[in-house]
Amino acid sequence: MTVPEYFGCKVFDDRQMRARLSAKVYASMKETIDEGKKLDLSVANAVAQAMCAWAVENGATHFTHWFQPMTGITAEKHDGFISPAPNGGVIMEFSGKELIQGEPDASSFPSGGLRATFEARGYTAWDPTSYAFIKENTLCIPTAFCSYGGEALDKKTPLLRSMEALNTQAMRILRLFGNKDVKRVITCVGPEQEYFLVDREMYLKRKDLVYTGRTLFGAMPPKGQELDDHYFGAIKPRVQAYMEDLNKELWQLGILAKTEHNEVAPAQHELAPIYTTTNVATDHNQLTMEIMKKVARKHGLACLLHEKPFAGVNGSGKHNNWSMATNTGVNLLSPGDTPYENAQFLLFLAAVIQAVDDYQGLLRMSVAAAGNDHRLGANEAPPAVISMFLGDELNAVLEAIENDAPYAGVEKKRIRLGADVLPRFNRDTTDRNRTSPFAFTGNKFEFRMVGSSNSIACANVMINAAVAESLRQFADALESTENFDGCLHDLIRDTVRAHKRIIFNGNGYDDAWIREATEERGLLNLRTTPDALRPLLEEKNIRMLTAHKVYTESELRSRYEIQLENYVRTVRIEAVTMVDMGRKDILPAVMAYGSDLALSIERKKTVGGGIPYGYESRLAGRLSLLADSIDQAVDRLDAAVKELDALTDYVAAGDFTRDSILPKMAELRAACDEAETLTAASYWPFPTYGDLLFGV
Ligand code: ADP
Ligand code: MG
Numbered sequence: 001m002t003v004p005e006y007f008g009c010k011v012f013d014d015r016q017m018r019a020r021l022s023a024k025v026y027a028s029m030k031e032t033i034d035e036g037k038k039l040d041l042s043v044a045n046a047v048a049q050a051m052c053a054w055a056v057e058n059g060a061t062h063f064t065h066w067f068q069p070m071t072g073i074t075a076e077k078h079d080g081f082i083s084p085a086p087n088g089g090v091i092m093e094f095s096g097k098e099l100i101q102g103e104p105d106a107s108s109f110p111s112g113g114l115r116a117t118f119e120a121r122g123y124t125a126w127d128p129t130s131y132a133f134i135k136e137n138t139l140c141i142p143t144a145f146c147s148y149g150g151e152a153l154d155k156k157t158p159l160l161r162s163m164e165a166l167n168t169q170a171m172r173i174l175r176l177f178g179n180k181d182v183k184r185v186i187t188c189v190g191p192e193q194e195y196f197l198v199d200r201e202m203y204l205k206r207k208d209l210v211y212t213g214r215t216l217f218g219a220m221p222p223k224g225q226e227l228d229d230h231y232f233g234a235i236k237p238r239v240q241a242y243m244e245d246l247n248k249e250l251w252q253l254g255i256l257a258k259t260e261h262n263e264v265a266p267a268q269h270e271l272a273p274i275y276t277t278t279n280v281a282t283d284h285n286q287l288t289m290e291i292m293k294k295v296a297r298k299h300g301l302a303c304l305l306h307e308k309p310f311a312g313v314n315g316s317g318k319h320n321n322w323s324m325a326t327n328t329g330v331n332l333l334s335p336g337d338t339p340y341e342n343a344q345f346l347l348f349l350a351a352v353i354q355a356v357d358d359y360q361g362l363l364r365m366s367v368a369a370a371g372n373d374h375r376l377g378a379n380e381a382p383p384a385v386i387s388m389f390l391g392d393e394l395n396a397v398l399e400a401i402e403n404d405a406p407y408a409g410v411e412k413k414r415i416r417l418g419a420d421v422l423p424r425f426n427r428d429t430t431d432r433n434r435t436s437p438f439a440f441t442g443n444k445f446e447f448r449m450v451g452s453s454n455s456i457a458c459a460n461v462m463i464n465a466a467v468a469e470s471l472r473q474f475a476d477a478l479e480s481t482e483n484f485d486g487c488l489h490d491l492i493r494d495t496v497r498a499h500k501r502i503i504f505n506g507n508g509y510d511d512a513w514i515r516e517a518t519e520e521r522g523l524l525n526l527r528t529t530p531d532a533l534r535p536l537l538e539e540k541n542i543r544m545l546t547a548h549k550v551y552t553e554s555e556l557r558s559r560y561e562i563q564l565e566n567y568v569r570t571v572r573i574e575a576v577t578m579v580d581m582g583r584k585d586i587l588p589a590v591m592a593y594g595s596d597l598a599l600s601i602e603r604k605k606t607v608g609g610g611i612p613y614g615y616e617s618r619l620a621g622r623l624s625l626l627a628d629s630i631d632q633a634v635d636r637l638d639a640a641v642k643e644l645d646a647l648t649d650y651v652a653a654g655d656f657t658r659d660s661i662l663p664k665m666a667e668l669r670a671a672c673d674e675a676e677t678l679t680a681a682s683y684w685p686f687p688t689y690g691d692l693l694f695g696v
Helices: 014-020 023-035 041-057 096-100 156-176 200-204 207-212 237-252 278-298 339-358 360-365 392-402 457-479 484-502 511-520 529-537 539-547 553-607 614-646 650-678 689-693
Strands: 062-066 082-084 090-092 122-126 133-135 138-147 185-199 257-262 268-273 301-304 318-326 438-440 445-447
Touching: 014 023, 014 041, 023 041, 041 096, 041 138, 096 122, 138 156, 156 185, 156 278, 156 318, 156 339, 156 457, 185 200, 185 278, 185 457, 185 689, 200 207, 200 301, 200 689, 207 553, 237 257, 237 268, 237 278, 268 278, 278 301, 278 457, 318 457, 339 360, 339 392, 339 457, 339 484, 360 457, 360 529, 360 539, 392 484, 445 457, 457 484, 457 539, 529 539, 529 553, 529 650, 539 553, 553 614, 553 650, 614 650
Parallel strands: 062 138
Antiparallel strands: 082 090, 122 138, 133 138, 185 268, 185 301, 185 318, 257 268, 318 445, 438 445
């Protein structure tokens, strides 16, 4: 079968709806999907019936409400379609009620105190804007997940609310520019997913990879990524076979997997889909991560989605390419052909600049997780300080507007917004600044801080909400003015003046920049998760997010608690794994090698004749000292974990994890990695960095 023949064959998409629903039902379904209209039960019943028939024809036996609780992964609980028939057989049944709402027993999902234990049930509600699909033998219905009080317990609900907030405010702006045709403004995202592939046999031999997704020990191999020979290099046959299989699975699920290439580090790769509506892109990215792991297993590989699987080697992120578009297909971050379109473009651009500056704390918060701390603020791209890159051309335009100065691009005269046409910004001339956390790349912004294993939901919630807030302020000003053009011009100029500190076009890795950013520009530098989560509790941020009905205050507080606890638990598992590997694998290996060295010394001594044994005894001495350090470091870490467990306050636990557990893990690791370099390869208890990185 060709790709167009099987693309989306496991999705109840528009083609299926058009073919299987009556014209009337199809029309109301379309209105719900495109315009957010409410759906009545008779329509839901008809859709459920058609969906069930289609799913059963395609081999499905079960259905599930598929949702994204705060665990960061997806959840599903399968129910059969079967229903007894009077003749002793069964019929396959699915009702509108079952489609619209489900009640998973949700007491084990994190709620951060939102759901009292006596009210353990949550409910799931169908999101008709994301198509249902078949995975294995189950019809999966994308749903939101809430408590009975209506509080969001998931990542989708706030995302949908943030898209609504942005739509509301962006529509006000478009109306002010005289646009009457557009019905909706949506945000679009294309997430570029980085990942590592390692051999599965080797993976299974490492408890750290199995339990934590990253290596907690490992000395650098003689060759790392210094030759840059992996980036865009030829793809090895085994990886090629994996990618082909992966694409096929993703295409069947209607996921527009488009580009694939090797990344900077050995064994590192990237997959990028074609961008789509943020909501769907988020669902698709969750599915993509799941399928990546599943297909890897089939190929004898393990797919590592952790942000930093290997110390000293490039980590993995997820570049979140974000833009706003109208339902008529116009990208609002694209400069237009008429002066008014240009002014409108600059206004939307200014809205993003103001949003990123005003809510940098929330953006940083949105990507905070234990794994991502090893990238952001460590010696790796991008830094923990948020700044924006706009490119030379656009920068020159904004500078001219800011200073009311002539701009070379428009016949060397002063730009009057609403009167002058700007040059088109060619995507290819916006030189790429790879170090910028938030870069304009021609007609979209690329937010590069998202971690490879993170859901992209939270990042987009914060971007959408912050931009909605800028647009609200702009719309308030423009709606109440008599002089639209003058007000527009001043708004853009004043926004650039007030927020230009967030714009930085230089090298984001540079230490000098971090100093300038924090000391001179007053930008935030939140390097660890406990610090990065605090913006969630700040008055100004709570006010903005609740005003746009993206979160309630109690939802925000619960998210702070859930994510901080998640940080502590993640690091705790790592610490305990290290203690285990230190005691049960590494120390015995070092010991075994040491006693063989001692045996050799003994033998030479008994044979006599003055055979020298200096090598053995020097090495045995060094290893013995190292074994002592390892043993002590293991004990200290173990004791610290016990201290952590005794803490009842989660904020204190977060700080203790960062300040006591992580440094003790680093000490233990340093001693073990040194021991690895001295121990004979045949004694080392698990595959090394060299084995893992070059073993596929
Ligand atoms: P790269 O950044 O690797 O050079 P591209 O810029 O072509 O690659 O695309 C990266 C991602 O950005 C892709 O997922 C692509 O679909 C997405 N993208 C392209 N245009 C837009 C847009 N207007 N809005 C959102 N995402 C976009
Ligand atoms: Mg990119």
